[in-house]
Amino acid sequence: MKIQNLKLKIQNYSPKFKVLLYVLLIYLTFNFAFLAFNLDKAEASALSLSLDPPITEIKAIPPATVTSPLNIQNKGDAQVTLQIQIKPFKAKEENGELAYSNETLEILKNIRILDANLPVENIIIGPKQQKNLNLNINIPQDISVSDYYFSVIFISTNSSPIESSSSVNQIGIATNVLLSIGPKEIPKAVLEEFSSDTFFGKGPVPFTIRIKNEGAHFIEPKGEITIKNMFGQSIGKLDLTEVNILSGSTRAIPNKNSSDLKHPIALWRESFLLGLYTATINISMSDKGPIFTKAIYFFAFPFQVLIVIAVITIIAVVVKSRLNLYMNKSRT
Amino acid sequence: MYKVLSIKYLKKIFFLFILATCYLLALSRVEGLLATAAPTAQAQTMSNKDYTIKTEDVDMTSDITTKRDYETGSAVDNLGPVASGEVNYKVKTGFENLASAHPFSVSLSSSIVDFGALSPTNPIIRTVNLNIHSLTTYGYSVLVFENEPLTTTPPENRIIIPDVTCDNGDCDAQNATEWTNSLTYGFGYRCDNVTGTDCNSSFSKANFYKHFPNIAGNDDPQSIMSGIGSDNKEVRISHKVNISGNQAQGFYNNVITYIGVPNF
Numbered sequence: 366m367k368i369q370n371l372k373l374k375i376q377n378y379s380p381k382f383k384v385l386l387y388v389l390l391i392y393l394t395f396n397f398a399f400l401a402f403n404l405d406k407a408e409a410s411a412l413s414l415s416l417d418p419p420i421t422e423i424k425a426i427p428p429a430t431v432t433s434p435l436n437i438q439n440k441g442d443a444q445v446t447l448q449i450q451i452k453p454f455k456a457k458e459e460n461g462e463l464a465y466s467n468e469t470l471e472i473l474k475n476i477r478i479l480d481a482n483l484p485v486e487n488i489i490i491g492p493k494q495q496k497n498l499n500l501n502i503n504i505p506q507d508i509s510v511s512d513y514y515f516s517v518i519f520i521s522t523n524s525s526p527i528e529s530s531s532s533v534n535q536i537g538i539a540t541n542v543l544l545s546i547g548p549k550e551i552p553k554a555v556l557e558e559f560s561s562d563t564f565f566g567k568g569p570v571p572f573t574i575r576i577k578n579e580g581a582h583f584i585e586p587k588g589e590i591t592i593k594n595m596f597g598q599s600i601g602k603l604d605l606t607e608v609n610i611l612s613g614s615t616r617a618i619p620n621k622n623s624s625d626l627k628h629p630i631a632l633w634r635e636s637f638l639l640g641l642y643t644a645t646i647n648i649s650m651s652d653k654g655p656i657f658t659k660a661i662y663f664f665a666f667p668f669q670v671l672i673v674i675a676v677i678t679i680i681a682v683v684v685k686s687r688l689n690l691y692m693n694k695s696r697t
Numbered sequence: 698m699y700k701v702l703s704i705k706y707l708k709k710i711f712f713l714f715i716l717a718t719c720y721l722l723a724l725s726r727v728e729g730l731l732a733t734a735a736p737t738a739q740a741q742t743m744s745n746k747d748y749t750i751k752t753e754d755v756d757m758t759s760d761i762t763t764k765r766d767y768e769t770g771s772a773v774d775n776l777g778p779v780a781s782g783e784v785n786y787k788v789k790t791g792f793e794n795l796a797s798a799h800p801f802s803v804s805l806s807s808s809i810v811d812f813g814a815l816s817p818t819n820p821i822i823r824t825v826n827l828n829i830h831s832l833t834t835y836g837y838s839v840l841v842f843e844n845e846p847l848t849t850t851p852p853e854n855r856i857i858i859p860d861v862t863c864d865n866g867d868c869d870a871q872n873a874t875e876w877t878n879s880l881t882y883g884f885g886y887r888c889d890n891v892t893g894t895d896c897n898s899s900f901s902k903a904n905f906y907k908h909f910p911n912i913a914g915n916d917d918p919q920s921i922m923s924g925i926g927s928d929n930k931e932v933r934i935s936h937k938v939n940i941s942g943n944q945a946q947g948f949y950n951n952v953i954t955y956i957g958v959p960n961f
Contacts, residue, residue: 415802415830418790419959425786433788440802461960462838462923504786518956523808530847530949532810532936534825537956538803606834609961626836626925626960 412521412536413440414447421500422583422609424545428506435478435498435540437519439490446489447519449478454514454541456614459575460629463541465516472513472544475503487522502544510547512582512612517542543609545582552650553580556657557615559646565665568635572603572644574618578610585609586618588648588657590631595641603631605648618648638665792835801837803957804828810936815949818879820939826891827922829930829957836960838923842916843909847884847938847949856945858938860908861885870910870919873899882941884908888921891931895924906937909953918956 415438423431439445451473457464477484479499490496500517520537558575570592578584585607592601603620610616620631633644645660806826815821831837847858861868861876861883868874868885876885885906888896897920899905910916922932936953 410808411804411806412808413802413804413828414957415800417800418792419801419835420790420792420961422789423786427785429785431786431788433790436800438800438802440804443808456961461835462920463958463961465840465918514961516958520954520956521808523952528948530812530815530938530947532812532843532847533950533952534805534808534810535952535954536803536805537954538801539956539958541959541961543961608835611961621834623834624926626923 410443414538416538420541422543427504429504431502433500438495442492444491445521450518452516456611459617477501513544552584554578554650559659566668570633572631577615583611586648586650591645593643801959802830815940817942822937824933824935827932836925838920840918840956841921842912842918844952845913847951849947850950859883870916873905873907876906877904884938887935889933893930895922895930896932
């Protein structure tokens, strides 16, 4: 009886409400399907990772067990499984870029990533979640005194086969570790280059600084360039970026706020230059030296400005003489 | 009478439905917010057999704690590198003037590049966007490689779409050259700047492509983008595939890995 009443009710609906009812039913069905069967699982999702710190510098005397924090965050909207890899690297160029090598370092077997004090090779991180891990290095007594450079890399492992031709994208993020084993020693380094052009029409003035590390351990030189004019007044100072120079490599050193990765230079942003200038570099290879000092000279003459002034002067003289002539003519 | 009542009834259903949808949306948003808020506690722990040091990111000024047997510095947002030292080792983390509140991060817009159905001499180009957020003044690079060329699935009867060598046959994993001819077959990629100018300079000319370094073939990973500075950098990576009429039908797949690497 009730069902018959309901049928009667539906038959009494206007066509507009019937359409609305059908749309509503279809929408609800889709909603249910998506919620119940989680259809969006097959969709591609964005991947986003962040890692802190970007670098860890360790100086140790064996035996030692070193622990340092690593914080990784999944900034994406889907859960990710990350595989942890440890790869040795060496300097690729003179700008701090690295190249991974396939050599097998003895120390690698003593490096572990700890999650809640348990070694892990894979981790699972939920969306927007962060994981606090620890880098653990066990340095035995008998290890050779040397430097070891390696990256800890977290790589997502996607396996989303779909029924078509495709490339599955994986994303990875690395943090670098500079491990220096052995007693502290006076750095062996050479200031290979401190140079600039000898003549400038105008600024800015670029300086090239290259230091070669011939020692067994990485170094982090601290230095500055002082610029004086021909009267001996100090008119400029450039603080150099404290960069790491790996053992056996050469690195070009930029000043702070440098924006050129491919050609690191120290740039003195002075536009108007006139006369003879002296640029002196003072750079210390460590807190206990050695300190390198070198002075170079460059000359600047603003030809363009001079030409403009000359042209204006000539025009002024011509106008003045013409005016004088005109005035003299008008008087007579 | 029935009609009026049923209209009212329908309106109520519709209102409840809208209310339920809003509730579900709000719930999912709250869950997202909770998930975002949860990891904000960023305690850092350094330990040795003799001691444990914990530093926490809290809103206060830089401080240095000194004790008899160790010295450690912690800073708000780690504006200076954190250093800890004991008798036999010393650890320094982070770069100078680099805030850990904005760590080095890398993002990819999609986990899959779906080429769909491949048809001969009909090149297919699919793009993904790669974003780097790096506050480091030391620079970064993004390395890329493939596990193998596009290969049939399942791989029992292994057939590949070869990596492209471009129109003149000269492009490889390192050098890019032009690829416009629809009779040039293979799989390759190019990089276009969206924000910044960090794409590898070999892609400066339009329609210049390379192929991904093949790790199975002992190729070294190659830098697809690199740069320096504090801004967000974004590039668009175009994956291009073109097959010949002789290419066997099937689904071809491979895995491409992008690794964001800070400079040292």
